[in-house]
Amino acid sequence: MSRSRLTQSNRTGWTMALPGFGLIAVFIILPFLFAFGLSFTNQRLISPNPTEWVGFDNYRQLMGVGVLTLEPERDDAGAVIRDEDGAIEYPRLRGFTRGNPDYAHLDGMREWTSWQWGEDRVVLLARDVVFMKAVVNTLTFVAVVAPVQAGLALVLALLINQRLRGINVFRTIYFMPVVVSIVVVSLLWRFIYDGNDGLLNNLLSAITFGAFEPVDWLGNPDTALPAIMAMSIWQAVGFHMVIWLAGLQTISPTLYEAAEIEGTSRWQTFRYVTWPGLRNTAVLILIVITMQAFALFAQIDVMTGGGPLDSTQTIVFQAVERGYGKQDISGGSTISVLLFLLVLTISLIQRYLTRERN
Amino acid sequence: MATVRLKDIRKRYGATEVIKGIDLEIEDGEFVVFVGPSGCGKSTLLRMIAGLETISDGTLEIGGRVVNEVQPKERGIAMVFQSYAIFPHMTVRENIGFGLTVAKAPKAEKEAAIQEAARILQMEHLLDRRPSQLSGGQRQRVAIGRAITRKPEVFLFDEPLSNLDAALRMDMRMEIGRLHKELKTTMIYVTHDQVEAMTLADKIVVLKDGEVQQVGAPMDLYHNPANLFVAKFLGAPSMNLIEVEVAEARAGAAVVKNPALDPIELPCQIDGLRAGEKLTLGLRPQYLHPSLDPSEGKLHGKVKLTERLGSETVVDLELTDGSPLIAALSEDAVFERGREVSLTFRPEQTHLFKGAPDQT
Numbered sequence: 001m002s003r004s005r006l007t008q009s010n011r012t013g014w015t016m017a018l019p020g021f022g023l024i025a026v027f028i029i030l031p032f033l034f035a036f037g038l039s040f041t042n043q044r045l046i047s048p049n050p051t052e053w054v055g056f057d058n059y060r061q062l063m064g065v066g067v068l069t070l071e072p073e074r075d076d077a078g079a080v081i082r083d084e085d086g087a088i089e090y091p092r093l094r095g096f097t098r099g100n101p102d103y104a105h106l107d108g109m110r111e112w113t114s115w116q117w118g119e120d121r122v123v124l125l126a127r128d129v130v131f132m133k134a135v136v137n138t139l140t141f142v143a144v145v146a147p148v149q150a151g152l153a154l155v156l157a158l159l160i161n162q163r164l165r166g167i168n169v170f171r172t173i174y175f176m177p178v179v180v181s182i183v184v185v186s187l188l189w190r191f192i193y194d195g196n197d198g199l200l201n202n203l204l205s206a207i208t209f210g211a212f213e214p215v216d217w218l219g220n221p222d223t224a225l226p227a228i229m230a231m232s233i234w235q236a237v238g239f240h241m242v243i244w245l246a247g248l249q250t251i252s253p254t255l256y257e258a259a260e261i262e263g264t265s266r267w268q269t270f271r272y273v274t275w276p277g278l279r280n281t282a283v284l285i286l287i288v289i290t291m292q293a294f295a296l297f298a299q300i301d302v303m304t305g306g307g308p309l310d311s312t313q314t315i316v317f318q319a320v321e322r323g324y325g326k327q328d329i330s331g332g333s334t335i336s337v338l339l340f341l342l343v344l345t346i347s348l349i350q351r352y353l354t355r356e357r358n
Numbered sequence: 359m360a361t362v363r364l365k366d367i368r369k370r371y372g373a374t375e376v377i378k379g380i381d382l383e384i385e386d387g388e389f390v391v392f393v394g395p396s397g398c399g400k401s402t403l404l405r406m407i408a409g410l411e412t413i414s415d416g417t418l419e420i421g422g423r424v425v426n427e428v429q430p431k432e433r434g435i436a437m438v439f440q441s442y443a444i445f446p447h448m449t450v451r452e453n454i455g456f457g458l459t460v461a462k463a464p465k466a467e468k469e470a471a472i473q474e475a476a477r478i479l480q481m482e483h484l485l486d487r488r489p490s491q492l493s494g495g496q497r498q499r500v501a502i503g504r505a506i507t508r509k510p511e512v513f514l515f516d517e518p519l520s521n522l523d524a525a526l527r528m529d530m531r532m533e534i535g536r537l538h539k540e541l542k543t544t545m546i547y548v549t550h551d552q553v554e555a556m557t558l559a560d561k562i563v564v565l566k567d568g569e570v571q572q573v574g575a576p577m578d579l580y581h582n583p584a585n586l587f588v589a590k591f592l593g594a595p596s597m598n599l600i601e602v603e604v605a606e607a608r609a610g611a612a613v614v615k616n617p618a619l620d621p622i623e624l625p626c627q628i629d630g631l632r633a634g635e636k637l638t639l640g641l642r643p644q645y646l647h648p649s650l651d652p653s654e655g656k657l658h659g660k661v662k663l664t665e666r667l668g669s670e671t672v673v674d675l676e677l678t679d680g681s682p683l684i685a686a687l688s689e690d691a692v693f694e695r696g697r698e699v700s701l702t703f704r705p706e707q708t709h710l711f712k713g714a715p716d717q718t
């Protein structure tokens with residue numbers, strides 16, 4: 001009797017759920033609603049001026065992009081003017097983006113990137129170039145890290161999932177980076193990547209008998225992001241390996257025996273037994289990695305601070321830097337809301353693509 | 359089509375030996391059933407034949423070829439598992455044709471084999487379903503279909519019907535029997551259900567603790583069990599075992615008695631019997647006839663319980679020495695509780711075994 005009264009009472013249920021629900025409400029739902037509201041104002045962290053409602057100004061400021069095609073300067077005869085090196089001369093960009101009434105929609109924008117189109121030069125402009133770079137870097141990071149980390153974790157899980165003596169040692173080794181704080185790992189890898197006397201440079205030059213020219217991995221705009229990707233993949237691969245392993249162990253051994261009797265090759269066994277059995281695990285891992293990758297922050301903060309030349313800016317790093325570094329709370333909030341929408345969209349797309357087809 | 363020959367087959371896991379030297383000849387086209395209690399090594403033996411377990415010692419021949427070191431797919435066998443082991447993400451068609459998919463057979467050949475298997479198992483209408491949309495019996499049929507398309511020389515079944523309910527089990531049992539008649543392939547079938555063993559087998563192999571107890575045709579084992587274990591294992595309700603004392607040993611016979619049994623001469627093949635020696639008398643419940651006349655039968659007791667099943671009546675008795683006894687009558691009858699009865703039986707339907715009953 002007492003059992004049913006306790007489990008059937010609505011009030012008891014809510015009381016039980018309250019602590020967890022309360023924490024989620026106070027630390028996740030409420031801040032999110034705050035951020036959402038603040039993103040429509042010009043609120044600053046500390047400011048003497050009253051807060052004003054600015055509508056979508058923050059979003060416009062962050063996401064404003066434009067394209068401008070510059071035609072070459074021509075002389076009176078209509079020939080293209082070139083400088084001493086033979087490069088084509090173009091009109092100055094400032095002439096279009098600073099107070100030019102004919103190009104009002106480009107006012108205040110700066111050059112993000114440009115490329116040659118015949119004799120013309122096409123310039124991609126952004127109102128907030130740093131944010132755009134952060135978005136591109138983050139997407140690149142996700143696009144590389146999600147498949148590589150998931151794939152590598154699967155390979156490790158398949159290797160580990162054998163009955164061999166001492167296999168537990170390998171499990172422990174692969175899982176070890178996961179339990180170490182990401183801040184500590186990032187600090188250690190800063191030494192590994194060091195341009196002068198780093199472990200990686202030493203190793204590479206030892207392998208190539210000194211032929212390898214030392215690279216300042218984190219100081220070079222071309223290598224900084226890939227270096228951070230490599231380290232991030234290494235750090236969390238063990239975690240996803242364990243999830244894959246859990247998925248592998250749910251597959252009935254009899255299915256493998258049935259396949260063995262049919263004479264499947266190793267690849268066929270993987271394709272017809274293992275992979276179909278890992279479907280749900282794969283969806284989970286893909287979504288978890290994607291979300292983690294979008295949240296990239298600690299590595300950047302410790303290792304590069306967004307540099308060099310904004311080559312490692314990321315969305316979360318920008319949100320934090322604006323909100324607290326520059327005290328622009330509304331700007332930071334706007335970035336958070338945009339990130340939320342981005343992750344939501346991608347997760348829904350992934351869910352749709354990996355749905356159960358029957 | 360192939361014979362299977364086992365010569366002193368052994369299986370060891372570390373120091374423990376679970377199959378202790380089995381010799382067995384299985385003829386071409388024969389239906390052989392391995393029976394025995396749980397843990398006796400039936401599955402292990404079958405899996406060694408399939409190639410899923412290594413053979414620690416001895417030789418295994420299939421179709422005259424030693425296959426100890428041969429891969430499962432090269433042995434010409436197909437196996438049906440208790441848990442079906444059909445692939446959940448494939449349709450019935452894909453499951454049945456799996457072996458040919460793996461072997462990269464041409465589409466037309468595969469489709470023909472699938473249709474043939476579906477026809478034999480009467481499941482053409484199920485081909486496009488997924489396993490989750492099938493009943494247990496239909497799933498097991500898919501597993502059998504997958505085995506059929508391999509065109510094996512030997513079918514191996516490991517308790518294929520254990521996960522099915524009683525009614526379905528009977529249907530599937532008949533289906534497997536029909537399949538054997540149609541395909542005429544050698545089949546080895548593991549079960550601990552003696553009804554399956556008795557109805558399906560050409561030859562039963564009774565196993566206990568990794569050793570063969572007796573090999574023979576079902577009725578042979580039923581009527582002439584080689585030892586107490588086989589006697590007790592086959593038949594339902596199981597055989598009554600009564601401890602008796604030899605009163606007099608004669609050629610090919612013995613006079614035995616006990617406090618509930620008047621001295622009676624029974625056929626006996628045990629050599630070197632001496633008066634006073636303890637033996638076990640085995641009496642099948644079906645061959646005991648209770649009589650209300652106390653002087654009619656040699657065995658005496660009183661009725662404890664009568665179970666009426668309609669076609670059969672099971673009478674639970676207590677003998678005058680206090681030991682229990684069961685009699686099964688093939689008609690509906692009523693016996694009052696506490697009623698004194700005597701039991702008649704025919705001497706040629708009794709079995710005498712060496713030693714006391716609890717030494718099994």
Ligand SMILES: Nc1ncnc2c1ncn2[C@@H]1O[C@H](COP(=O)(O)OP(=O)(O)OP(=O)(O)O)[C@@H](O)[C@H]1O
Pocket residue numbers: 371376394395396397398399400401402403550
């Ligand atoms: N991998 C193993 N290591 C050690 N012992 C094992 C192993 N596999 C099976 N055994 C032992 O071998 C014996 C036979 O097992 P087996 O599965 O063949 O029994 P079975 O006759 O099929 O029983 P059941 O009717 O319950 O299926 C058992 O005592 C079991 O404990």
Ligand SMILES: [Mg+2]
Pocket residue numbers: 400401402
């Ligand atoms: Mg078994």
